[in-house]
Amino acid sequence: xxxxxxxxxxxxxxxxxxxxxxxxxEDAKVLAxxxxxxxxxxxxxxxxxxxxxxxxxxxxxxxHQEDGWLVVGALVRQRAAELSALVTETCPLLAEALPFIxxxxxxxxxxxxxxxxxxxxxxxxGAVALALGAELRxxxxxxxxxxxxxxxxxxxxxxALAPDELLVEARFPAARPRTGYAFAEFxxxxxxxxxxGVAAVVEQDQAHRCADARLAFTGVGPVPILFTDEQGLLxxxxxxxxxxxVFAERAAASFExxxxxxxxxxxxRELAGVLAEQALKSxxxxxxxxx
Numbered sequence: 500x501x502x503x504x505x506x507x508x509x510x511x512x513x514x515x516x517x518x519x520x521x522x523x524x525e526d527a528k529v530l531a532x533x534x535x536x537x538x539x540x541x542x543x544x545x546x547x548x549x550x551x552x553x554x555x556x557x558x559x560x561x562x563h564q565e566d567g568w569l570v571v572g573a574l575v576r577q578r579a580a581e582l583s584a585l586v587t588e589t590c591p592l593l594a595e596a597l598p599f600i601x602x603x604x605x606x607x608x609x610x611x612x613x614x615x616x617x618x619x620x621x622x623x624x625g626a627v628a629l630a631l632g633a634e635l636r637x638x639x640x641x642x643x644x645x646x647x648x649x650x651x652x653x654x655x656x657x658x659a660l661a662p663d664e665l666l667v668e669a670r671f672p673a674a675r676p677r678t679g680y681a682f683a684e685f686x687x688x689x690x691x692x693x694x695x696g697v698a699a700v701v702e703q704d705q706a707h708r709c710a711d712a713r714l715a716f717t718g719v720g721p722v723p724i725l726f727t728d729e730q731g732l733l734x735x736x737x738x739x740x741x742x743x744x745v746f747a748e749r750a751a752a753s754f755e756x757x758x759x760x761x762x763x764x765x766x767x768r769e770l771a772g773v774l775a776e777q778a779l780k781s782x783x784x785x786x787x788x789x790x
Contacts (some may be wrong), residue, residue, distance in 0.1 A: 505547050505549055507552065511557070512556060516553055516665055517639050519551050520551060523547075524663055528545060528549075530552040532609035553573065553665075557574075559667060567672065567673050568634075570668060573667050577606035578607045581594065581598060599684055600622070612669050620721050621717060622717060627682070628669065630680075632647065636666075639661065641663075645670075646659050677704070677710075679701045680700055681778040684717070694767060695716065695718045695767055695774055697714060697774040719754060724753075732746045743776060746779060748772050754768075
């Protein structure tokens with residue numbers, strides 16, 4: 500690695516960490532897994548005056564269930580969450596999405612919270628957080644605040660985090676009865692960033708009609724995009740293939756996909772519709788099994 504010069508700090512407490520961030524502000528970068536930061540340093544796309552390495556902050560290494568939430572601390576590795584029986588049982592959508600992230604060598608070091616804080620628009624976990632209605636707990640020397648996922652992602656690689664703040668925890672709602680979850684994505688090769696990814700949540704009522712449906716897309720714009728059933732396309736209706744096809748098409752038509760060297764905007768939107776229908780139908784089938 501050939502980064503520009505920087506000061507290196509290895510705090511051992513959250514209080515020490517946020518004090519350093521308060522001191523350096525925009526001139527500091529937080530190091531957790533380093534799977535996004537290290538390439539940026541190597542190519543000198545990031546030039547921080549200070550690196551704040553939080554790997555010694557043991558109080559951030561926790562994964563547990565609390566009052567209907569799966570709570571993930573900032574040092575929980577993606578691979579650890581992927582292999583966790585608690586995650587599989589409590590948050591099946593997160594469990595299904597994690598294996599799509601890069602390769603297992605990357606997931607061995609990369610953290611769940613770090614991926615959310617980095618906010619790459621092609622990353623899987625932003626869509627998962629949006630689809631589930633996750634909450635992000637943020638800390639600074641000024642105190643602690645909680646931001647819903649819908650307000651966390653601002654623009655490309657930009658979040659609601661202030662320069663002196665640390666994202667210490669992600670909270671995902673635990674799986675509910677009669678609710679199905681599914682994740683689908685398409686990439687050129689396994690481990691590549693997805694051209695499009697879709698997270699789906701479908702809830703049935705006791706009469707076996709749709710109570711709620713949510714789709715979240717990644718890879719189509721500067722931030723992950725959430726589509727909910729505000730128009731009542733599915734709510735109160737049987738989950739028929741035709742109804743789910745219409746919902747998926749409306750969802751894909753609700754945003755302007757961005758082109759790049761890998762895919763045109765038209766191709767991305769078409770792919771988004773196909774994947775949304777697949778994920779929606781899988782989630783609906785699982786919601787029936789969860790009765």
